[in-house]
Amino acid sequence: MNKFDVQATKALLEKNLITENQYQEISSYRNLNIFSLNAELKLFLYLSVLLFTSGIGVLIYNNIDSIGHIAILSLLLIVIAVCFYFCFKNTKGFQKSETIFENPVLEYLVLAANILTCIFIGYLQFQYKPFGTHYGLATLIPTIVSFFCAYYFDNKSVLTIAITGLAAYVGLSVTPQDLLNNSNFYEDQTLSYSAIALSVLLILWTIYSSKNQLKTHFNILYLTFALHIISIATISSLIDYEDIIWFVFAIILGASSCFFYKISHEYKAISLYVFMIIYAYIGINIFIFRVLQFIDFFSDVWIVLFIVALPIYFIGFIILFIKLIKNFNKEITA
Structure with a gap:
C-alpha cells in the first residue's frame, strides 16, 4: 500500500467516516497488492x-x-x-x-x-x-x-x-x-456544408438527449465527433475558398470553439478542451494569414520581421497551451 493510500485511509478514519475495524480491513486488503x-x-x-x-x-x-x-x-x-x-x-x-x-x-x-x-x-x-x-x-x-x-x-x-x-x-x-464519374469526390466544397450540418445535428441530439435523459453517457462521443467534423470542415474551407465567404467559415469556427470551450467545462472533458484549443489555434493562424494576404502585407521587409518573430510566437503559444491545460485541470478537480 503506497503512502497516498495510507494517508487517505487514515483521513477517513480521523473524520469518523469509517470504523477502526473497517480501517484494518481496508489496510489488510491493500497489503495483498491485488491489482485488476x-x-x-x-x-x-x-x-x-x-x-x-x-x-x-x-x-x-x-x-x-x-x-x-x-x-x-x-x-x-x-x-x-x-x-x-x-x-x-x-x-x-x-x-x-x-x-x-x-x-x-x-x-x-x-x-x-x-x-x-x-x-x-x-x-x-x-x-x-x-x-x-x-x-x-x-x-x-x-x-x-x-x-x-x-x-x-x-x-x-x-x-x-x-x-x-x-x-x-x-x-x-x-x-x-x-x-x-471517377471524379475527385473529396474536393467537392459542398461537403463542408454537409459536414457543418451534420455536426449541428449531433450537437442538437445531445441537447435533446440531456433533456430527456436518454443515454446521456453517449453525449461525449457525439460531441467529440461534432468537434472534429465541424472544425476540420471550417478549417478546410478557410483554406480553399478564395472569395469573402471564407470569413463566414471563420465566424463558424469561432462560434464552435466558444461552444466547445463551454461544453468541455460542463462535461469536464479534457479531450474536448485540448482539441478545441488546437483547432482554434490553427483557425486563428489561417485567419491572420488570410487577412495579411488581403491587405498585401507580405513585402520583403515584413517577411523578414515575420520570420524573426515566428519562434517567439510558437513558444508563446506552447506556454499558453500548457497554462490553459493546468488551469482546466484545476477547475475540473476543484
Whole structure:
C-alpha cells in the first residue's frame, strides 16, 4: 500500500467516516497488492474482435472464387444470427440510463455482430446490387442497424460505427454521381456544408438527449465527433475558398470553439478542451494569414520581421497551451 493510500485511509478514519475495524480491513486488503486486469482483458477482447472480423474479410478475399458467393453470405448470416441470439438472450432490454452486460464478453459479441452485419450488407451490395445504384442505402441500412444496437445494447463502440456510417451517408448523398464519374469526390466544397450540418445535428441530439435523459453517457462521443467534423470542415474551407465567404467559415469556427470551450467545462472533458484549443489555434493562424494576404502585407521587409518573430510566437503559444491545460485541470478537480 503506497503512502497516498495510507494517508487517505487514515483521513477517513480521523473524520469518523469509517470504523477502526473497517480501517484494518481496508489496510489488510491493500497489503495483498491485488491489482485488476480488467482493462488488459478488455483490450484483448477488442483485439480479438478486430482480428476475427479482419480474418473473415481475408477469408472472403482469398477464397471468393473457390467457396462461392452464396456460401460466404450464408456463413456470414449464420455467424451474425448466432451472435445476436446470445446478445438478445442475455440483454436486460432497452433502458434510457446506462446499462451493462453481466458478462463483459457479450459487449464485444455485439461489436462483432455489428461489424459482420456491415460486411454482409456491403458484400451483398457489391456482388448482387440489391439496392441498385442507390449506394447510399447500402450505407444507411448498416448505420440504422448500428444505431439500434448501440442504444439497445448500450455499446459505445457500435455507436462509433453508427456515427461514422451516418457521416459516410451524408457525404454520399451530396454528389453520388461524382463517385460514378471517377471524379475527385473529396474536393467537392459542398461537403463542408454537409459536414457543418451534420455536426449541428449531433450537437442538437445531445441537447435533446440531456433533456430527456436518454443515454446521456453517449453525449461525449457525439460531441467529440461534432468537434472534429465541424472544425476540420471550417478549417478546410478557410483554406480553399478564395472569395469573402471564407470569413463566414471563420465566424463558424469561432462560434464552435466558444461552444466547445463551454461544453468541455460542463462535461469536464479534457479531450474536448485540448482539441478545441488546437483547432482554434490553427483557425486563428489561417485567419491572420488570410487577412495579411488581403491587405498585401507580405513585402520583403515584413517577411523578414515575420520570420524573426515566428519562434517567439510558437513558444508563446506552447506556454499558453500548457497554462490553459493546468488551469482546466484545476477547475475540473476543484
